[in-house]
Amino acid sequence: MxxxxxxxxxxxxxxxxxxxxxxxxxxxxxxxxxxxxxxxxxxxxxxxxxxxxxxxxxxxxxxxxxxxxxxxxxxVDQGQSARVGQAVQAAWVKLDVAQCGYCQSGQIMSAVTLLSRNRKPTDADIDAAMGGNICRCATYVRIRAAIHEAAKALA
Known part of the structure; x- marks a missing residue:
């Protein structure tokens, strides 16, 4: 055990x-x-x-x-990173990020880590942080936009 x-x-x-x-x-x-x-x-x-x-x-x-x-x-929307998790999830919904949705839990977890450490990420910061997350539906543009949207909500 x-x-x-x-x-x-x-x-x-x-x-x-x-x-x-x-x-x-x-x-x-x-x-x-x-x-x-x-x-x-x-x-x-x-x-x-x-x-x-x-x-x-x-x-x-x-x-x-x-x-x-x-x-x-x-x-992800509870505990220490609750505010960040809530902002990321709200941005995902607002911008209709998910297509098939399979990768989205991993995408959201990586985005929360990024925004917990960097509240004003550049496109390059986002690309570096999210680079290991693959989306078969290629919603990368919407993912990046949602991260910027969440950062704006956290500001």
Whole structure:
């Protein structure tokens, strides 16, 4: 048994220490907002926050989490980054960012990390922060616009 903090709640999980955090979240804890994309940390669909840092959960063994705090898309609008998470989600809706929507939880988690650290990102800042998140529908222009919109709302 391993104890981890997920979305502000201490949870006991029965998983092999090498099990990727993604599968613990989805299969054991039923937190299915975090998506499986490539399994190699290349697409960003599985992005969660660990201590506020965007992290690929498909590559992170549950044993590596330890006492650190994991936040999933289900709680991105709560806790320490609540204001940023709410602004990002509102901008996503306002600008109708999602097309198929599959990658959007990872996109939002990365955008929240960016705006938590930089409230006035340039296009280059956004491109650098979001570069590891792939959108098959190519909504990159809307994603960038939504990040600017969220930054404006946070100003």
């Amino acid at each position: 391993t104890q981890i903090s997920i979305n502000g709640v201490q949870r006991q999980v029965d998983a092999d220490p090498d099990t990727p955090l993604l599968w613990v979240l989805r299969d054991e804890l039923q937190l299915t907002g975090t998506k499986y994309g490539c399994g190699a940390g290349l697409c960003g669909a599985c992005t969660v926050h660990i201590d506020g840092q965007a992290t690929r959960s498909c590559l992170t063994p549950v044993s590596a989490v330890g006492a650190r705090k994991v936040t999933t898309i289900e709680a």
